[in-house]
Amino acid sequence: MAYTTAWLQPVRGVQTLFGIAVFGLIIYILAVYKYDAVTKLMLFNSIWAGFVATPYLALAPVHFPRIAHYLVIPVVEASTFILWLVGVILLGIDLPSAGNCHFAACEATQAAVVLSALEW
Numbered sequence: 001m002a003y004t005t006a007w008l009q010p011v012r013g014v015q016t017l018f019g020i021a022v023f024g025l026i027i028y029i030l031a032v033y034k035y036d037a038v039t040k041l042m043l044f045n046s047i048w049a050g051f052v053a054t055p056y057l058a059l060a061p062v063h064f065p066r067i068a069h070y071l072v073i074p075v076v077e078a079s080t081f082i083l084w085l086v087g088v089i090l091l092g093i094d095l096p097s098a099g100n101c102h103f104a105a106c107e108a109t110q111a112a113v114v115l116s117a118l119e120w
Contacts, residue, residue, distance in 0.1 A: 015119060020050040022049075025109075025115070038090040039091070048080065049084070054080075056076065088116045088117050
């Protein structure tokens with residue numbers, strides 16, 4: 001499998017950084033604000049994107065072409081996109097407006113929603 005798109009590597013790097021940033025924000029939210037199913041889904045999404053899917057999508061076609069199957073990469077992309085989309089929608093539903101958010105954990109939740117929306 002030829003991997004000729006040079007612009008994709010920096011994009012994968014930014015995606016990995018966003019996934020790790022969302023991971024840190026979600027850990028903070030879980031510690032001080034709320035511990036519900038949506039926050040746990042976002043924790044899974046950030047671990048999946050920051051440490052599993054995006055590094056696989058960035059490194060497998062270049063360094064490990066045998067494990068970069070032509071069907072696995074679109075499935076990983078699509079499943080990651082669906083997980084992030086669902087997580088952003090569910091996390092954004094409970095989010096108060098910016099004027100009603102007066103404590104750090106609420107602002108961290110807003111930041112997590114924005115970074116998650118930019119992630120995929």
